[in-house]
Amino acid sequence: MMNILPITADEFGIPRSACEYIDWVDNHKLMVSQDEELITIWRLNKDRLVKVFKEEALPLAKFLKAKFSGRSDIKITHMLGSQSYDAEFQCEDDDLKYVEVTDSIMDEDERARMEILDREGTVPYLAKVKKTATKHRGGKAYVDKNSPAVFSYNELTTCAFEKVARVVDKKIGNHEKYEESTALLVSFDDMSVVYKHECDFFRKSIAERYANVESNFSWLFLIGVVRGTFYEFCLKGKQPCFKAIG
Numbered sequence: 456m457m458n459i460l461p462i463t464a465d466e467f468g469i470p471r472s473a474c475e476y477i478d479w480v481d482n483h484k485l486m487v488s489q490d491e492e493l494i495t496i497w498r499l500n501k502d503r504l505v506k507v508f509k510e511e512a513l514p515l516a517k518f519l520k521a522k523f524s525g526r527s528d529i530k531i532t533h534m535l536g537s538q539s540y541d542a543e544f545q546c547e548d549d550d551l552k553y554v555e556v557t558d559s560i561m562d563e564d565e566r567a568r569m570e571i572l573d574r575e576g577t578v579p580y581l582a583k584v585k586k587t588a589t590k591h592r593g594g595k596a597y598v599d600k601n602s603p604a605v606f607s608y609n610e611l612t613t614c615a616f617e618k619v620a621r622v623v624d625k626k627i628g629n630h631e632k633y634e635e636s637t638a639l640l641v642s643f644d645d646m647s648v649v650y651k652h653e654c655d656f657f658r659k660s661i662a663e664r665y666a667n668v669e670s671n672f673s674w675l676f677l678i679g680v681v682r683g684t685f686y687e688f689c690l691k692g693k694q695p696c697f698k699a700i701g
Contacts, residue, residue, distance in 0.1 A: 462504055464535060470545075473519045473529040480516035483508065510558040511541050514642035518554075518678045521685035539633050551674070552636040557626060559618040559643045560680065609656075611647030616660050619643045619677060627670045638674035645679025658686060665690065 462483050471479060487493045496502050512533060523529045523546075530545035540553035619641055626639055648657050665675060670690050677686040 462508060464504065467507075467533050467535045470530050470532045473523050473526060473531065476531050476533070477516045477519055480508075480512050484513070507535065510561065510642070511556040513680065514556055514558070514640060514678050515542055515554070517642075517680065517683050518640055518676060518685070521678060521683055522676070522687070539631065540637055550636050551638055553634045554638050554640050554676075555626070555633065555672070556640045556642070557622050559615075559622045559641050609653070611644075612653045612657055615644050615647060616657055619661065620664060623665070623675065627665075627668060627672070631671070633671040636673055637671070638676055639670075639672045640676045640678060642678055642680050644681060645684040646681045648679060648682070648684050654684070661686065662688065 466479070496505055515531065515533065519529070519531065526546075528547040532543045534541060534543065539555065541556045542554045544551050544554065622641060623639065648654055661675075661677065665688060668690065672690055675686075675688040675690055677684075677688075679685070
């Protein structure tokens with residue numbers, strides 16, 4: 456499929472400062488937001504580079520804003536390919552060298568919701584998704600019409616935590632070898648992580664789940680795609696820290 460996103464594979468693999476990388480991402484995001492066809496492709500992940508940009512570049516840019524705001528010594532190289540990381544970092548006084556990025560939002564049900572949204576114009580936020588058949592047999596996804604249209608912040612926060620836990624468990628459990636000083640960066644939907652009790656629940660749930668886990672990752676970073684909420688957990692026995700960016 457021809458890539459119509461205003462970005463090419465050649466733009467990856469270029470070392471950039473944190474500010475340059477954030478500007479690069481913001482400029483392309485603005486271009487996408489002004490084109491209806493690109494918005495549809497973006498929503499449905501219909502293009503390989505769209506998927507990489509959406510699920511890796513956007514979280515990396517938000518991560519840079521949250522963790523390295525104002526730093527001029529940070530260099531990031533976003534890589535395409537099959538290496539064990541997605542981005543290489545150069546930091547004068549930081550042990551971080553590599554970042555593996557994964558998305559907790561676009562699971563199978565969320566992809567189906569985006570298909571329904573594109574087809575029907577609306578879709579309930581957390582409605583249960585059902586399918587008439589597999590996609591290659593011409594099946595379609597639909598939602599349970601009896602699902603509630605309104606959800607509490609507690610339900611939304613619990614859903615976000617469960618999605619994060621599924622992808623982190625999978626990454627940690629696959630026992631893949633990672634380079635020393637590699638962090639796992641997970642993007643999540645932080646729309647519900649607003650008030651103190653939701654922030655505390657989310658942070659405590661993650662900290663307790665991975666307090667004594669054995670992992671090849673040195674850090675676990677969580678970055679919210681809506682509000683930029685940032686969590687940082689050291690997987691080497693230190694206490695986790697928390698930072699929220701409104």
